[in-house]
Amino acid sequence: MANLTTQIHRLKLQNPVMTASGTFGYGEEFADFVDLNRLGAIIVKGTTSTEREGNPYPRMAETASGMLNSVGLQNKGIDYFIHDIWPRLKKYKIPFIVNVSGSTIEEYVETAEKLNSIEELPAIELNISCPNVKEGGMAFGTSCTAAAKVTKSVRDIYHKTLIVKLSPNVTDITEIARAVEGAGADAVSLINTLLGMAIDANSRKPLLSTITGGLSGPAIKPIALRMVWQVFQAIKIPIIGIGGIMNATDAIEFLLAGASAIEVGTANFIDPTITSKIIDGINDYCERNHFTSVKDLVGALIIPEQTVDMNIS
Numbered sequence: 001m002a003n004l005t006t007q008i009h010r011l012k013l014q015n016p017v018m019t020a021s022g023t024f025g026y027g028e029e030f031a032d033f034v035d036l037n038r039l040g041a042i043i044v045k046g047t048t049s050t051e052r053e054g055n056p057y058p059r060m061a062e063t064a065s066g067m068l069n070s071v072g073l074q075n076k077g078i079d080y081f082i083h084d085i086w087p088r089l090k091k092y093k094i095p096f097i098v099n100v101s102g103s104t105i106e107e108y109v110e111t112a113e114k115l116n117s118i119e120e121l122p123a124i125e126l127n128i129s130c131p132n133v134k135e136g137g138m139a140f141g142t143s144c145t146a147a148a149k150v151t152k153s154v155r156d157i158y159h160k161t162l163i164v165k166l167s168p169n170v171t172d173i174t175e176i177a178r179a180v181e182g183a184g185a186d187a188v189s190l191i192n193t194l195l196g197m198a199i200d201a202n203s204r205k206p207l208l209s210t211i212t213g214g215l216s217g218p219a220i221k222p223i224a225l226r227m228v229w230q231v232f233q234a235i236k237i238p239i240i241g242i243g244g245i246m247n248a249t250d251a252i253e254f255l256l257a258g259a260s261a262i263e264v265g266t267a268n269f270i271d272p273t274i275t276s277k278i279i280d281g282i283n284d285y286c287e288r289n290h291f292t293s294v295k296d297l298v299g300a301l302i303i304p305e306q307t308v309d310m311n312i313s
């Protein structure tokens with residue numbers, strides 16, 4: 001067995017495989033399929049300060065090598081999580097990380113403050129892809145100023161591991177990564193879904209009620225890998241890689257590009273046991289390639305000497 005342990009700031013993980021928010025419920029829904037205690041951590045669905053109904057149906061559509069969703073943060077709010085869900089999750093031996101979402105900075109702060117007081121919950125993941133309603137609806141994560149402001153406001157009241165989840169719907173993700181690092185994030189996770197659209201030519205209507213939605217799955221993997229690699233050059237805090245990870249080889253590619261851990265999203269809908277297979281596959285890869293520790297894979301990409309770093313295609 002290779003040493004699969006990894007660390008995200010103060011958060012110690014038994015292996016680098018986590019579940020991506022919104023694709024694995026609260027974890028317990030998958031307990032019949034996969035031994036939850038094997039996972040690195042579970043990131044629960046987006047949680048807001050008050051209950052949200054989400055967007056009208058249809059809010060999911062299949063696309064080539066991916067899917068579009070506009071679920072819209074449907075959840076029962078942080079108090080429901082703390083009083084009704086968390087007591088059931090405590091029996092598992094792995095870390096649970098709450099994905100914190102909001103429409104205003106005050107909402108993020110309110111939710112994070114409540115989670116700060118629950119000792120056994122070691123980290124939060126701040127979803128900054130949400131629209132900022134007080135500032136015209138542009139997502140917090142698409143401007144350095146707004147991303148830094150929400151991160152700093154949460155940092156001031158949240159004293160455990162603060163992961164900020166970056167939006168890929170920006171021109172230069174390294175600027176946003178630097179802004180949240182400067183505002184006190186302990187780690188970044190990337191990427192959230194890419195804004196996309198699907199149309200039914202016969203009815204001449206969009207496939208989603210919201211017209212546009214978030215694209216996930218294998219279609220986004222090359223973009224996610226590129227962004228992880230770029231962010232790895234730009235910041236010093238740990239990176240969690242997300243986007244189209246369908247198997248262990250995909251996960252290893254993210255580690256090589258600079259991620260210290262990874263999250264599996266859409267793949268859980270296709271194979272609910274995939275996280276367990278990815279853990280085994282990472283171990284096999286380490287053994288086959290004589291890596292005694294998974295940490296040695298992080299950023300171990302080999303760049304051939306003649307490679308030119310250029311942005312023109």
Ligand SMILES: Cc1cc2nc3c(=O)[nH]c(=O)nc-3n(C[C@H](O)[C@H](O)[C@H](O)COP(=O)(O)O)c2cc1C
Binds near residue numbers: 022127245266
């Ligand atoms: C149905 C669905 C719901 C999601 N809900 C959330 C959410 O609540 N918060 C969040 O930060 N990301 C959410 N995401 C984004 C995923 O966590 C992940 O970043 C994205 O799907 C890319 O990874 P993948 O290609 O492995 O699915 C959601 C994705 C899907 C498909």
